[in-house]
Amino acid sequence: MQFALTVPTLVSDQLPPDREIILHSENGILGMGPMIREGATDPDLINASKAPIGLLAGASISDHAVSFAMMRGGHIDITVLGGFQVSATGDLANWSTGGPDAIPAVGGAMDLVVGAPRLFVMMEHVTHDGQPKIVDRCSYPLTGIGVVHRIYTDLAVIDVQPGGGLLVTGLAEGVPFDTVAALSAAPLVLAAQCRVLC
Structure with missing residues (x-):
C-alpha cells in the first residue's frame, strides 16, 4: 500500500x-x-x-459533522499541522503555495487553527529547493493569522513569542544556531536554556 x-x-x-x-x-x-x-x-x-x-x-x-464540531467547538487541546510557511508573528500558510499549477488542499486546517488553544507546526526547515519556510511575512495564502505557538523542524524547536519574535529552544544534535539562523528568513533568538535534541 x-x-x-x-x-x-x-x-x-x-x-x-x-x-x-x-x-x-x-x-x-x-x-x-x-x-x-x-x-x-x-x-x-x-x-x-x-x-x-x-x-x-x-x-x-x-x-x-461530529469530528468538525469537536474541532470548531474548542474540544481539541493542541493541534499539530504541517506548514509551507510560518511567519515571525505566528501566521501560518499551509494549504496552497499560490502558484498557478498548485492544487489547494484546505481540508480542515482553517477549522483546526482557530479551534484549539495551542497550535504546533511540524515541517522541514527549508523547501526542497532550499528556500526558508520560516519567514518574516508569509507570501503564500494564509491559513490563520497569529495562530502558531511552536514550530518543530528537522533542525530546531522554535517558540513564537507573544507579540511576535522567534525563540530557538532546541537544536538538533550537531546543528549550530548560526546554521539555523542562516536558513531562516526571519530573525531568531537563541534561548539561554537551549536543549540539544537527539
Whole structure:
C-alpha cells in the first residue's frame, strides 16, 4: 500500500506509552493509534493523510459533522499541522503555495487553527529547493493569522513569542544556531536554556 507520510502524522508513533494522550484525526477518529506499516490493515482505518492506523482501547469513529464540531467547538487541546510557511508573528500558510499549477488542499486546517488553544507546526526547515519556510511575512495564502505557538523542524524547536519574535529552544544534535539562523528568513533568538535534541 502506498501513502504519503507527512511529518505531523509521525506523532502517533512517538508518544510515550506511560502517558494517556488521545489523538483525534479530522476524518472522524478519536483514540487513533500508531500507523501500521506491516501486516494486515483495515482499509477503512486511515488517518487524515490516508495512512493505515490502529485504534486504541475506547476509540470511537464519527462522521465529519461530529469530528468538525469537536474541532470548531474548542474540544481539541493542541493541534499539530504541517506548514509551507510560518511567519515571525505566528501566521501560518499551509494549504496552497499560490502558484498557478498548485492544487489547494484546505481540508480542515482553517477549522483546526482557530479551534484549539495551542497550535504546533511540524515541517522541514527549508523547501526542497532550499528556500526558508520560516519567514518574516508569509507570501503564500494564509491559513490563520497569529495562530502558531511552536514550530518543530528537522533542525530546531522554535517558540513564537507573544507579540511576535522567534525563540530557538532546541537544536538538533550537531546543528549550530548560526546554521539555523542562516536558513531562516526571519530573525531568531537563541534561548539561554537551549536543549540539544537527539
